[in-house]
Amino acid sequence: MTQDNGVTGSEQAELQSDEDDALWQELRMVIQKGDPVPPEVLQAARESFTWRTIDAELAALTYDSAVDDPATSVVRGLEGPRMLSFEASELSVELEVTAVGARRRLVGQLVPPQPARVEVRNRAGRSLVQSDELGRFRIEEVAAGPSSLRCHLTGPHGTAPVVTDWITL
Amino acid sequence: MSRYPRESVIGLAARLKVAPAACDRLAAGTALAGSIERMDAEELNRLVEAAAGGDADAWEMLVERFSGLMWSVAGSYGLSRPDSADVVQVTWLRLVEHIGRLKDPSRVGAWLVTTARRECLRLLRAANREVPTDDYTSLETVDPGGSSMESLVLRNERAALVWQAFRQLGARCQELLRALLLAYPVLSYEELASALGMPIGSIGPTRARCLEQLRRKLGSDVSTTI
Numbered sequence: 552m553t554q555d556n557g558v559t560g561s562e563q564a565e566l567q568s569d570e571d572d573a574l575w576q577e578l579r580m581v582i583q584k585g586d587p588v589p590p591e592v593l594q595a596a597r598e599s600f601t602w603r604t605i606d607a608e609l610a611a612l613t614y615d616s617a618v619d620d621p622a623t624s625v626v627r628g629l630e631g632p633r634m635l636s637f638e639a640s641e642l643s644v645e646l647e648v649t650a651v652g653a654r655r656r657l658v659g660q661l662v663p664p665q666p667a668r669v670e671v672r673n674r675a676g677r678s679l680v681q682s683d684e685l686g687r688f689r690i691e692e693v694a695a696g697p698s699s700l701r702c703h704l705t706g707p708h709g710t711a712p713v714v715t716d717w718i719t720l
Numbered sequence: 721m722s723r724y725p726r727e728s729v730i731g732l733a734a735r736l737k738v739a740p741a742a743c744d745r746l747a748a749g750t751a752l753a754g755s756i757e758r759m760d761a762e763e764l765n766r767l768v769e770a771a772a773g774g775d776a777d778a779w780e781m782l783v784e785r786f787s788g789l790m791w792s793v794a795g796s797y798g799l800s801r802p803d804s805a806d807v808v809q810v811t812w813l814r815l816v817e818h819i820g821r822l823k824d825p826s827r828v829g830a831w832l833v834t835t836a837r838r839e840c841l842r843l844l845r846a847a848n849r850e851v852p853t854d855d856y857t858s859l860e861t862v863d864p865g866g867s868s869m870e871s872l873v874l875r876n877e878r879a880a881l882v883w884q885a886f887r888q889l890g891a892r893c894q895e896l897l898r899a900l901l902l903a904y905p906v907l908s909y910e911e912l913a914s915a916l917g918m919p920i921g922s923i924g925p926t927r928a929r930c931l932e933q934l935r936r937k938l939g940s941d942v943s944t945t946i
Contacts, residue, residue, distance in 0.1 A: 574882075574931060574938075579901045581882045588791040592805050596783040599812040600776055609817050618842045633846075697810040699817075717813035719806050719839065 595674075602672065604714055607701065610637035610644055612716040632658075637700075637715040644700060644715055655693040655720045659700070661686035666705055673698035673720070695720050761826035768825035783812065786829055789903045790836045796895035797840040807843065811836045829907045833899070833915035885937035893930035900927060 614636040635646040645660040661667055664686030670679045675694035682688035700715045770778035790811055794804035814835055815828070822828060886894065899912055900923075913920040 574935060575901075577879075577882055578886065578897065578934070581879050581886065582792070582898060582901050584879070585883045586792065586795050588787045588808075589801070589805070592791060592808050593783065593787055595805070595809045596787050596812045597780055599809065599816050600771075600779040602813060603774065603816050605774070609821070615842065617846050618838060696806060697813050699813070714817065716817060717810050719810045719843075 602699075604701075604712075607712040607714040608639045608641075608710075610639035610642060610702075610713050610715045612636070612718065613638045615718070635718060639713045641710065642702065642704070642713050644702065644713075646700070646715075648720055650695075651692075653695055654691075655695055657688075657690040657693055657720075659688045659690075661688070661702065668703040668705060670701040670703070671698055672701055693720060764826040764828060768819060768822065768828050772820040772825075782815075782828065786832050787812075789829070789899070789907075790832055792898040792902050793833055793836045793895065794840055796898050797844060797891055799840060799843060803843055807836050807839045810839055827911060829903070830911040830915040833903070833907070833912075837915065837917075881938060882934075885934055888937055889930060889933055893926075893933060896923070896926055897930055897934075 612635065614634070616634040633648040635648065637644040637646070643662045645662065647658045649656045649658075657671070659669065659682070661669075661682055664684070665682070666684055667682045667686070667688075668679060669682055669688045669690070670677050671690055671693055673694055673696055675696070678690060678693070680688050680690050696719060697717050698720045699717045702713045702715075704710060704713070767778045767781055771782060787808060790808045791804060794807040799807065811832055815832060818831075819828075822831060886897070889897070896916060896918075899907075899916060903912060907915065909920055909923060913923055918926070
């Protein structure tokens with residue numbers, strides 16, 4: 552191979568040796584035929600758009616113990632809770648996720664503490680709880696899978712609803 | 721499998737100011753990113769902007785364009801099909817919320833790959849599986865209930881051998897080769913490099929090394945079966 556590291560993509564593509572090229576084309580066919588996207592995955596991707604919210608502020612995922620703290624997650628394994636933080640301009644959501652069989656228990660804290668209606672959104676539907684005066688909430692029996700929280704703030708801080716980034720519970 | 725009547729695609733293309741030449745390819749509706757040429761940055765900007773504004777057709781075009789690539793990213797980590805499906809879905813759902821906030825909408829493909837990849841790594845860590853760090857780490861292929869290989873129509877013996885050999889490569893190799901085969905030229909080398917977390921200069925050499933491994937595996941398979 553005589554590929555130079557500085558070449559552009561199209562140049563690079565043209566620099567394959569003939570032998571490579573035969574195997575390359577073969578591999579392309581095998582991969583395309585061998586592993587197509589299942590129709591239900593495409594369908595779910597299309598339907599994702601129906602979750603679009605236009606009235607809510609996004610609380611972005613800023614910390615996920617399962618990604619950002621691999622050492623801890625290895626020690627804890629699947630037994631310990633997973634910790635997540637989401638941040639919007641005026642609200643953060645701290646979330647502790649515990650696996651209970653195929654279900655998940657969510658224990659959360661709104662900061663600053665305030666009462667709010669907290670809704671879990673996922674493919675199993677929606678479930679709604681009320682956080683207490685200290686901003687704490689707990690949701691049992693949440694189905695595993697991609698999920699997001701929507702917080703309807705009702706206290707003195709109440710403004711637009713806040714939705715969290717989607718995560719797979 | 722035509723997904724769109726060509727007329728509606730042309731209408732949409734006109735609305736989004738997508739190059740007319742792209743219409744036939746879009747009308748063909750293939751989900752495989754590799755068979756679609758790279759949209760220029762401006763076209764992608766318009767698509768993303770339209771989707772951010774609520775245009776479901778624009779969203780659908782993004783889904784058609786990038787789902788194959790994302791599915792393939794999950795596949796190269798050896799995730800089960802349900803896990804891969806979750807990775808792809810949660811990544812699209814994340815884009816739903818972020819689509820109006822992307823710093824550079826023309827790089828939405830790289831954003832999707834990066835997000836999907838991060839989710840794959842999380843799943844691997846959650847399962848306490850070893851995360852591969854080099855080309856030679858062999859990640860056990862998780863294949864409950866028969867993924868691609870068995871369920872598929874790979875009647876051709878040679879294709880089956882190539883697929884088998886490919887699945888024995890390390891996760892990094894699988895990921896890079898899939899990405900190059902499916903994503904390029906939809907993503908530029910630069911985007912690929914950043915999405916895969918590798919220096920752009922190492923793409924070529926790594927590709928060569930991975931292909932060499934594949935050739936060696938094929939060679940030994942052939943010699944043992946003959």
